[in-house]
Amino acid sequence: MREKISIQDDGATAWLTGFSAGGGARYLQIVGRIEQAIADGTLVPGDRLPPQRRIAALLGVDLTTVTRALTEARRRHLIEARGALGTFIAAPRVELAQRVDLSMNVPPPPDGVDFDDLMRRGVSQVLLRADASLLMTYQLGGGSHSDRAAGVMWLAPMLGAVEPDRLMVSPGAQAALAALILSQTQPGDAIATEPLAYPGIRLAAEQLGRRVVAVDVDADGMRPDALAEACRGQAEGRGDGRPEGGAVRLVYLNPTTQNPTTWTMPESRRHELLATAARHGLLIVEDDPYWLLTPDAPTPLARLAPDRVCYISTMSKCLSPGLRTAFVVLPASVSEDGVLAALRAFALMSAPLTTAVTTQWIHDGAAQTLLSGIRREAAARQGIARQLLSSVGQAPPSGIHLWYTLPSYWTSQALANAARAEELRVTPSEAFEVGTKRANAIRISLGGAEDRLLLASGLRRLADLLARRPDGIREIVV
DSSP states (O other), X not given: OBOOOXXXXXSSSTTOOOOBTTOOOHHHHHHHXXXXXXXXXXXXXXXXXOOHHHHXXXXXOOHHHHHHHHHHHHHTTSEEEOGGGOEEEOOOSXXXXXXXXXXXXXXOXXXXXXXXXXXXXXXXXXXXXXXXXXXXXXXXXXOXXXXXXXXXXXXXXXXXXXXXXXXXXXXXXXXXXXXXXXXHOOTTOEEEEOSBOOHHHHHHHHHTTOEEEXXXXXXXXXXXXXXXXXXXXXXXXXXXXXXXXXXXXXXXXXXXXXXXXXXXXXXXXHHHHHHHHHHTTXXXXXXXXXXXXXXTOOOOHHHHOTTTEEEEEEXXXXXXXXXXXXXXXXXXXXXHHHHHHHXXXXXXXXXXXXXXXXXXXXXXXXXXXXXXXXXXXXXXXHHHHHHHSSSOXXXXXXXXXXXXXXXXXXXXXXXXXXXXXXXXXXXXXXXXXXXXXXXXXXXXXXXXXXXXXXXXXXXXXXXXXXXSOGGGOXXXXX
């Protein structure tokens, strides 16, 4: 909901819009408006901003708020002061082929949130309430009582009421995946995934001597009949008297805003897969990092069948990778002691300080503030991407990545290589493929760029590259 305000659209003030309720500090919202206007071309280098008093009057705020906003905008190199001439949009500093990472799926810097201040206050509160020596020593459990209580609060929108003794804290989702594979399967066993899947599941399985088998999909995701067929095929071997390996034991699913394709599995298909898993005695691992970034997300599998699903929710994709905290909910049939024993083989514990900051933020509401800012920023970045790239597929409005199908004259690996020469990084479809090649696409991650201007610069260069044929790209030999 936006506050209504009458602002004359005369070009110089078209970028000034009312404030968003819950959008964070007003001075940061003003900075965000400037940044967005530069990114979408409403403001260009050399444009003169209205005087501060006029901005304050148009927005209905005090002069101090505007002064603070412009100070922050100068710090970000968005504007420059030219003495008596006024304040102008600065020449971009990102156009000189500055490297832009569009390959790493991380949440973007939050809109309207002073992250530095949030971090300082979070750490300060932790140190006031906790014994510093305890934060610097070994903690071998799956999280303290407060940590688990925070996890229960955080997971309530997804799973409803969760018993704290079913929840454990892990140092990130990748560690949790590896611990579940190690504790719930034997060497040679198979893990069923979709043909395009998060690369970490394949890496963990291969390192631990397990196999990953691709199960066919349709428009709704993994097909239940194909999963049943995979179970029968793995159990029967290859038909030449030699076993292909152990049976399918685990099913790995990332059903909401799937990485990399961004599709979301409808609830009807979730019920069908759960029924198939029950018939074949399969345990499902639901990796669900994007549920909170997906409006109207369906009910998680773990809520539909809590006795058959291990649920993983990481902070790395919706708050910050630096927190290195994931909440894992286990069904009664899975021993927490067994999972923790497996986890300690390669990750002795979660970092106590960052886990404590996560817990503090959840309990005092800062995590929700940060999440709201990330949703707003992700939505703005989605808008920039759709403006600058043609043929962008479906993705949730606050998703942090896109799946882009390439024109026939590009292969995904060739495009990724050419992008690297342009100081861009994107992820080719080969990185996600299980088994045979299924796609000719790239994943474009929107959160890694420092700000919207850098993102827009990178996306413009990528759009130019996509429009050129590989034959038009020549290596320079010196």
